[in-house]
Amino acid sequence: MIINFRGNLKELLRFPFRGMQSVDHELTRQASVKDIVESFGVPHTEVGRLTVDGRDISFSSPGSNDDRVDVYPFRPPVDVLSPTLLRPEPLAGITFAVDVNVGKLASLLRMAGIDTYYRNYIADSNLVEVAVREGRIVLSRDTDLLKRKELVYGYLVREIYPEKQLAEVVHLFGLKEQLQPLSRCMRCNGMLQPVDKEQILDQLEPLTRKYYHVFRQCSECKHIYWPGSHLDRMLKVLDTL
Numbered sequence: 001m002i003i004n005f006r007g008n009l010k011e012l013l014r015f016p017f018r019g020m021q022s023v024d025h026e027l028t029r030q031a032s033v034k035d036i037v038e039s040f041g042v043p044h045t046e047v048g049r050l051t052v053d054g055r056d057i058s059f060s061s062p063g064s065n066d067d068r069v070d071v072y073p074f075r076p077p078v079d080v081l082s083p084t085l086l087r088p089e090p091l092a093g094i095t096f097a098v099d100v101n102v103g104k105l106a107s108l109l110r111m112a113g114i115d116t117y118y119r120n121y122i123a124d125s126n127l128v129e130v131a132v133r134e135g136r137i138v139l140s141r142d143t144d145l146l147k148r149k150e151l152v153y154g155y156l157v158r159e160i161y162p163e164k165q166l167a168e169v170v171h172l173f174g175l176k177e178q179l180q181p182l183s184r185c186m187r188c189n190g191m192l193q194p195v196d197k198e199q200i201l202d203q204l205e206p207l208t209r210k211y212y213h214v215f216r217q218c219s220e221c222k223h224i225y226w227p228g229s230h231l232d233r234m235l236k237v238l239d240t241l
């Protein structure tokens with residue numbers, strides 16, 4: 001079978017196929033197109049569309065040596081809220097579960113107000129379990145994690161710097177209009193609520209007490225936020241998107 005890896009997918013191919021747009025593959029045993037594609041190094045989470053001789057197929061379709069398979073990446077904005085042939089069960093909303101290898105991205109997503117699950121220490125299997133149970137998209141730089149078969153929605157983060165990763169994810173999922181800075185706690189993902197200064201006076205440092213008047217507090221961990229603490233940095237990052 002001939003497999004064409006479209007767009008940037010060819011950069012994910014394993015050695016010695018990396019960078020090749022087209023590979024000739026001889027099937028020696030029965031396998032699904034999904035397994036064949038993944039055997040070349042491309043996690044199923046990165047595939048936006050699969051066709052055989054121009055006809056759309058699902059992941060479980062069996063491969064055959066006469067096939068010409070085209071593997072397409074996602075085209076932004078990715079719609080995860082509608083069923084597709086590859087992913088018949090859509091998500092209820094766009095929320096994320098973030099792997100430790102992109103931990104700073106988790107803080108930035110929360111800073112932008114996006115519901116993001118993150119734990120410092122968590123096994124791959126547990127992260128995937130949470131994502132599947134809660135209908136979250138896994139963000140990772142680990143291709144092996146994204147190849148796990150129970151995982152439906154995931155994305156291999158390509159950028160290295162956290163701010164660029166945020167821009168990458170916001171662009172891919174078309175989130176720009178949904179960002180709500182200063183609505184969510186960067187530490188625990190809880191929602192922030194306005195809080196009267198009088199109520200938290202004893203928790204403020206003298207200078208903060210003197211110069212700031214508007215505060216928000218996390219409804220979960222009770223951490224306190226004010227414009228000087230994160231807002232400046234947040235607005236700077238979001239400005240660059």
Ligand SMILES: [Zn+2]
Nearest residue numbers: 185188218221
């Ligand atoms: Zn919190």
